[in-house]
Every structure is written in structure tokens, then in C-alpha cells.
Amino acid sequence: MNRKNFLSSLLAIGAAGPVLAASKIPLIVPPYLRPGDTIGITCPSGDITAKEIEPAVQLIESWGFRVKIGETVGKKDFIFGGTDDERAADFQKMLRDPELGAILCARGGYGAVHIIDQLDFSPLSHHPKWIIGFSDVTVLLCHLHTNLNLASIHSKMCNSFPDDWSKAEPVQVDCILSIRRALSGDKMEYSAIPNPLNRPGYAEAPIVGGNLKTIESLAGTVSDIDTAGKILFVEDTGEYLYSIDRMFWHLQRTGRLDRLAGLIVGGFRVKPDDPGEEYGHSVYEIVNARVKPFSYPVCFDFPVGHQKDNYALKYGMPHVFEVKPDSVALREKTGAGLQTTNPA
Amino acid sequence: MITIPPFLRNGDTIGITCPAGFMTREKALTCIETLQEWGYRVRTGRTLGGDSDNYFSGTDQQRLDDLHTMLTDPAVDAILCGRGGYGLSRIIDRIDFSRFLQKPKWIIGFSDITVLHTHLFTIYKIASLHAPMAGAFNDGGVLTAGVQSLRRVLAGDPMSYSCPPHPSNRSGTAGGPLVGGNLSLLAHLVGSVSDIDTNGKILFLEDVGEYFYNVDRMLRQLKRSGKLDRLAGLVIGGFTEMKDTMRPFGATVEEIIRDVVCEYDYPVCYGFPISHGMDNVALKIGVEYTLTVDSTGSVLSE
Numbered sequence: 001m002n003r004k005n006f007l008s009s010l011l012a013i014g015a016a017g018p019v020l021a022a023s024k025i026p027l028i029v030p031p032y033l034r035p036g037d038t039i040g041i042t043c044p045s046g047d048i049t050a051k052e053i054e055p056a057v058q059l060i061e062s063w064g065f066r067v068k069i070g071e072t073v074g075k076k077d078f079i080f081g082g083t084d085d086e087r088a089a090d091f092q093k094m095l096r097d098p099e100l101g102a103i104l105c106a107r108g109g110y111g112a113v114h115i116i117d118q119l120d121f122s123p124l125s126h127h128p129k130w131i132i133g134f135s136d137v138t139v140l141l142c143h144l145h146t147n148l149n150l151a152s153i154h155s156k157m158c159n160s161f162p163d164d165w166s167k168a169e170p171v172q173v174d175c176i177l178s179i180r181r182a183l184s185g186d187k188m189e190y191s192a193i194p195n196p197l198n199r200p201g202y203a204e205a206p207i208v209g210g211n212l213k214t215i216e217s218l219a220g221t222v223s224d225i226d227t228a229g230k231i232l233f234v235e236d237t238g239e240y241l242y243s244i245d246r247m248f249w250h251l252q253r254t255g256r257l258d259r260l261a262g263l264i265v266g267g268f269r270v271k272p273d274d275p276g277e278e279y280g281h282s283v284y285e286i287v288n289a290r291v292k293p294f295s296y297p298v299c300f301d302f303p304v305g306h307q308k309d310n311y312a313l314k315y316g317m318p319h320v321f322e323v324k325p326d327s328v329a330l331r332e333k334t335g336a337g338l339q340t341t342n343p344a
Numbered sequence: 345m346i347t348i349p350p351f352l353r354n355g356d357t358i359g360i361t362c363p364a365g366f367m368t369r370e371k372a373l374t375c376i377e378t379l380q381e382w383g384y385r386v387r388t389g390r391t392l393g394g395d396s397d398n399y400f401s402g403t404d405q406q407r408l409d410d411l412h413t414m415l416t417d418p419a420v421d422a423i424l425c426g427r428g429g430y431g432l433s434r435i436i437d438r439i440d441f442s443r444f445l446q447k448p449k450w451i452i453g454f455s456d457i458t459v460l461h462t463h464l465f466t467i468y469k470i471a472s473l474h475a476p477m478a479g480a481f482n483d484g485g486v487l488t489a490g491v492q493s494l495r496r497v498l499a500g501d502p503m504s505y506s507c508p509p510h511p512s513n514r515s516g517t518a519g520g521p522l523v524g525g526n527l528s529l530l531a532h533l534v535g536s537v538s539d540i541d542t543n544g545k546i547l548f549l550e551d552v553g554e555y556f557y558n559v560d561r562m563l564r565q566l567k568r569s570g571k572l573d574r575l576a577g578l579v580i581g582g583f584t585e586m587k588d589t590m591r592p593f594g595a596t597v598e599e600i601i602r603d604v605v606c607e608y609d610y611p612v613c614y615g616f617p618i619s620h621g622m623d624n625v626a627l628k629i630g631v632e633y634t635l636t637v638d639s640t641g642s643v644l645s646e
Contacts, residue, residue: 021439043395047591077594078591078592078593078594078595079557079591079592079593079594081587110557110561111558113561113564113565113568114564117568216532217531217561217564217565218530218565218568219534219535219565219569220534220535220539220565220568220569220570221565221568221569222572223568224535242399242429242430243430245430245434246430246433247531247532249433249434250433250532250535250536253433253437253535253536253537253538254535254536255535273399277365277399277429278398278399278401279398280397280398280399281398
């Protein structure tokens, strides 16, 4: 083998490496929804009342979808939307229900980890559905990405639908409508206000991530995510700065920062330091210190997180991520090999 | 095999360093005087009461340098961490233990120091001391069972601790190396090179200032990462200053733990004196202990 061929074969291996890793299980993209399709609403985590999901139900029906409301809506077991058994049974029923094209988690909170190991996700292999949610639902999105390579939707949930649509802020309306666009198969595109601390660059890779604290809590478990060769997005709320620093160190120490294709930092609503325990470093400084040894693109203030601007993201699907000094763009990748998986 | 550092003799030197949060020198004075009364010399590192103006007791490099000095200085016979807080995760991978491995010494602390204890045991199989730190000597703390147990352990006395029966206890007898510490830090280490192996071990846990749901989540993580199914025994210390969400979580720490370990049959003891409160006895991580839990109470002894 001459040098040129040898080098090109090395390059080929290099290029194939991450692709092979990512495609160990082929990506499953559930069928996009058409008018008349049905969305199930269930509570794998926190509790919600039937009244609280009304705005979401009305709006989703106005989009032309049917809604099937799960038995956990209106149930309450302290902070949970029913007992573990009730929440698992409701979710399982929706996983098996051939009429459903999507399962929208009513809200986050805490509790998905109590039921995840009881759920049988095998119906999704024959009849993939969109699983929708964020925050505590990160447990489900990570688990499904790792174990099934199932694309899902990271977005606002029922509790974020405005009571009065006419009084909602434009960005809130746009974020809710982005759920409809994602579910309907629109190619997604996002931008963010450029931050001088962003690191320019270009990447094409699947996006994974979610709530940072939840990601940390999945380490070492079967739901843990591999971030190598991927664009990682993270967001969190109510954490101390020292804790955010510690979680970024956890990402580093568990090998999740060194082989990223890109890093997207969403909203971080920080818990104020206790008096006398002032941390003295911002989230920007914390992140930049951790990603300094690497060269992939990094952007801050991306519209994802526990805030009004929290756009629907197609989790696990390949995206193009481009950070320039004066712009940030994330767009869903188009091209061959990304066809929607049709139900058997 | 676990390496047990030499116990201290009269005239030996204890070095005090702050590898994590900031501590004023004043807050360590009672500790320094007490250690001297116990017959030890004390050497204080630059990170104790240093010129740091932020959360940490110095920059990462300063804390690392100070710890290195203590680890390598042949005149220092044991290292007492001034306080915990947060900071070891930032320097643990840069600590050079090579000189320390040739002449191991007791490293003393808890809370954030769990990172150091766990790392030492997991990678180097060297015993260390989960025990009160400098601040615990203040406000009459010298006379507590915790600080007094530290004195005896440093001198080489084998210790046995007992605590009263607890309604949630699960009876039984277990033997094995003791591992554990602060739950938040143990969860934080999962997946890293410092991660704890709990198979066949007696695991002890404590935490402070956590939400109930978060304690539940961390215990589920330990369980789901295979750290609770093959324990020899479980010792639950204090979960102090617990916080609840607006909507009550609806279960106590005892109930959370009981649910998480209900399918196993090893002994479980609650209310053991290890905590961020006044009750915090000195325990040798990595050393073999026997745990006995019955209707009369629990005993943990070397």
C-alpha cells in the first residue's frame, strides 16, 4: 500500500468510526403525524390535573390531532402523577396502543426513573412513536436513544401551554408551535443570539442531551448516554453554581466532553449562592474552562431549557450546527438514510 | 490487600490543608490547639486562611500544590482536611500520589473529601479516615464522641461503635471492607475512574441539605448502576437539614431507603452517628468491619 492509499484508508476508518458507533443500532425515526392521528397524554413523573392540561388538549385538537388522555392525568400520589405502578401501567398502555402516533408527557418534576426499568419498550420497535417532553423526561429520551436509537422530541409539555393563547408572548407561541412543526415532519431550524464567548465551528452529528442533573443521575445505568461524536445540549434550573461546575466536571471525568462534535448550552436558571459561599464564576466561565482543551463549536444561550424560549428539538437526529462570530445556527440534517420508519 | 497507614505516635506531625472550600485560620485554631494537647505537632498549609477572595481556599493549582506538599513531605505523618465544601473533583485527576504510595499516611476528612477517600480506595487500595475536620473542634465539639473517636483512631485504638435500635432496621450480621461517605459525592463519582465498587462491602451513607426527591434519585442511581444489590450491609448515617419541595415528597429518608433496598436481605442500620451534625465518628475506609444489627441495636466494629 502506498502512502497515499494508506492515508486515505486511515481517513476512511477515522470517518467511519463515529458513524459506525452511532449506527450500531439503526436510527428509528417514528412516522410524522398527519391530521387525524392521535397523541396520548400521560404522567410518567409529576402530577397534573385534567383542568391543567385543557389548554394543551384544546390546542392540539385545533391542529387536527386527536388526543387520548391517560389514566394518570388527575391522579396524585404526593409529588407523583399516581403510584409507580399506575404511572408505569399508563405509559405501558400507551406504548402498546397502535392508535397512538405520539406520547406527550404532561409535565416533568420527578419520577420517570421509578418506572423506566419496568417499561417494555419493544412495541416501539414495530410501531415507533414520538415520545415528547423534557426535564425529568430526559430519563426517557436518553434511555430510548441509548437502547433503541429512537428519535424523540425534547420540548415543552402540557404545563407550559398558555391558558390564554391570545395573551401569550410571541416566543412562547412560537415554541409551542414548534412542537407541531416537529411532529408534522417539518425540517427544523433554530438560531440563537450570538454570544461573544461562543466558540466558532461546524459540526454534523446527532443531537443528544437534556437536563444536566438528570444526565448525571443516569451515569453508570442502562439509560446512560454516550456522547462521542454527537452534539450535546444541556440545560438546568435551580442548581447552585458550584453544583453546575461539579456536573461539568462529571461530564469531563466520565469522558463525555472530549469527543463531542459540538456543545450547546441552553438556559441555566441558577440558584443564588448562600451567603458567605459566593462561587464567583459564571456558567459561561464554568463551561469555557471545561471545553478549553477541545476545539469543537460551543454556543451559549441556546433557546432550550426551563424558560419561555424552549424550542422543540428532534432528539437523536442528525443536525448541522454552525457557530460563527455573528451567528448561531442549528438545522436538522437533510439527506439520504434518514427516511421515516414506517410501521410494520 | 488494603494498605493501612501507620498510626500516630507522640510528637508526630499532622498537616492541615484545605483542598476544597475556603476556611479562615481562626476557625482552625481550636483544632490546632487540641491536636497539640493530644501530643502532636501541627503544620498548616498555605490554603488554610490563605488570600483567596472566592469560594475556594485557593486556585486549583494552589490547592493542588498544598496537598502535594502534605502528601510528599516526609515530616508530615497525617493530613487533616480543614473543611469540605466543593473542590476536590477539580483537582483529583492531577494529584500525583507516587511519593504518598511509598509512604502512605492517614488522610482525614468527610463530605467533599469523599472524592479523595473513594479515589484512594478504588485505585490504590489505601485506607483513609472518614472523620470530623477542623471546624468540628469548635463550639465545644472537642468533647463530642466524633472528635474523641478521631483521637483514639489516630493513636491506633481499634474502635467499635453502637447505636440504638431503629424501627426501620433490618437485622443481620455482615462482614466486609467499609466504604462510603457523602451520597451526593458517591453519585457524582459514578462513571469516573474514582467510582466506588461496593460488592461485598459494608456501605455507609450520609448527606446534608438535600431535597428528599434528590436523595431518592441518587439512591436510584446507585441501585441502577449495580451498587446496592451485592452489599454485605448498609449503614445509614444522618441526612441532616433536609429540604422538601412545595408539594411534600411524602416519604422520609428511612422510607426512601427501605423501598430502594427492599428486595435485598443484607442488614441495614439507620441512625448511625455519621453526619454533618454533631454525631460523626471516625471510620476507616477500606478496613474490614463487622456490622451486627438486632433488636438491641447496631454495632459496627473492626
